Each structure stands twice: as C-alpha cells, then as structure tokens.
Amino acid sequence: MKVNVTISVSDELAKRVDEYAKRNYVSKSAVYAQGANSILLQESLAVSLGQMALAFQKIAENNKIDKESAKQLEDFMTIANLLVRK
Numbered sequence: 001m002k003v004n005v006t007i008s009v010s011d012e013l014a015k016r017v018d019e020y021a022k023r024n025y026v027s028k029s030a031v032y033a034q035g036a037n038s039i040l041l042q043e044s045l046a047v048s049l050g051q052m053a054l055a056f057q058k059i060a061e062n063n064k065i066d067k068e069s070a071k072q073l074e075d076f077m078t079i080a081n082l083l084v085r086k
Contacts, residue, residue: 007032045079052076 009017021028055069065073 041079041082045083048072048076048079 017028017031021031024031051072055072058069059065
C-alpha cells in the first residue's frame, strides 16, 4: 500500500533530486523514499551496533553465547544483509 505525502524542501534540494532522478531513470518520489529509508536503516543499524557490542561484551565475560546474545547478533546480521541487499 502506498500513501501520498506532501513535504516542503528547499529549491536547491528539489533541483538536486530532480537531476538525480533524471540521471538514474527513477521518479522523484522514489528518490525521496530512498532517502527516508536510508535514514531509518541507519538508525536501526546504530541501535543494532550498540546491541551487538553489548552481546560481544557478555560473550567475552561469560565465555558463552546465551539466547539473548544470539538473537542480538542475528538481528544485526539481518540489518547488515539489508545494507548490502543480499
């Protein structure tokens, strides 16, 4: 399902998006959607990296992988695979 969203951007950004869209044969909406998706993915990655660091710390302290740490590492791999589009 798609929804219509109205946004306001600077003239310069609108021009750059228009140029990018033309060069890459995509719609301007696709460029804005890709930008929003990238921001949200970066946020998820930052949270996941923090969780991964805690999981590795717990693994190092306990010398074993518990279920919570394994889940955090699995979540990180899911996000990492999204980033490289596997």
